[in-house]
Amino acid sequence: MHSSARHSHGAANEAPTKGLTMRGGWRYDLHGWFIDTFRFRGQGRELRRRTAMLAQLRSGEQVLDVGCGTGTLALEARKRVGNAGRVCGIDPSSEQIARARAKANRHHLSVEFQVGVIEQLDFPDQTFDVVLSTLMMHHLPTPLKRQGLSEIARVLKPGGRLIIADFTHKKQRQGQGARFHAGGSDLQDLVNMVTEAGFAPIETEEMPPLRFSAFPGAALIRARKS
Ligand SMILES: C[S@@+](CC[C@H](N)C(=O)[O-])C[C@H]1O[C@@H](n2cnc3c(N)ncnc32)[C@H](O)[C@@H]1O
Numbered sequence: 465m466h467s468s469a470r471h472s473h474g475a476a477n478e479a480p481t482k483g484l485t486m487r488g489g490w491r492y493d494l495h496g497w498f499i500d501t502f503r504f505r506g507q508g509r510e511l512r513r514r515t516a517m518l519a520q521l522r523s524g525e526q527v528l529d530v531g532c533g534t535g536t537l538a539l540e541a542r543k544r545v546g547n548a549g550r551v552c553g554i555d556p557s558s559e560q561i562a563r564a565r566a567k568a569n570r571h572h573l574s575v576e577f578q579v580g581v582i583e584q585l586d587f588p589d590q591t592f593d594v595v596l597s598t599l600m601m602h603h604l605p606t607p608l609k610r611q612g613l614s615e616i617a618r619v620l621k622p623g624g625r626l627i628i629a630d631f632t633h634k635k636q637r638q639g640q641g642a643r644f645h646a647g648g649s650d651l652q653d654l655v656n657m658v659t660e661a662g663f664a665p666i667e668t669e670e671m672p673p674l675r676f677s678a679f680p681g682a683a684l685i686r687a688r689k690s
Pocket residue numbers: 481482483484485486487530531532533534535536537554555556557560580581582583597598599600603604
């Protein structure tokens with residue numbers, strides 16, 4: 465899943481960040497499908513399905529997907545909020561954003577995909593009802609996670625919902641997995657950071673590692689801006 469990951473220091477049309485930027489566009493999607501189907505036994509798709517369910521998106525809501533990659537979840541969100549709603553997706557990689565736009569066009573769905581970074585969201589205060597983030601937090605070093613969470617709190621409306629789904633169990637990972645997931649946090653660390661950013665109450669749900677699969681285990685957090 466990480467054949468084309470790199471720290472971006474401002475490559476052409478790419479937003480500079482200390483996070484781990486993904487590239488590859490359609491190749492990333494193909495590789496991701498292969499890994500999810502044959503190594504994770506569909507747990508990646510299940511994680512996005514659960515994220516959309518937990519968000520309880522309603523018609524007309526405004527939604528932001530941070531670290532949207534090639535846009536799969538943002539497109540699902542668009543179907544759920546309908547024509548009266550608005551969905552935006554940001555990612556530092558221009559290649560992933562181009563792929564996300566192509567998918568939106570193919571499905572005749574209007575989603576505003578932009579090159580951008582969680583640490584500096586290009587939206588006014590209190591814009592969104594819901595912010596989503598899947599498999600992205602482990603791409604960020606801890607200070608950037610804190611900065612990103614405070615940016616999310618800024619762009620959410622009072623009472624707005626934040627749903628984070630990410631790999632956990634950092635300590636159990638080894639080899640290449642550990643290297644690429646160096647930013648992975650224990651669930652409790654992530655909950656503490658979300659609390660510090662001004663969210664309460666916070667609910668959590670775990671997806672344990674699956675037997676006979678390489679799926680490393682994940683957790684979902686649902687939190688409300690106080
Ligand atoms: C594993 S991918 C997940 C993509 C998508 N959310 C999904 O579930 O398929 C992680 C994404 O986080 C993005 N990313 C890395 N640093 C970031 C940052 N500072 N701000 C926003 N996104 C970032 C990467 O470019 C990558 O597309």
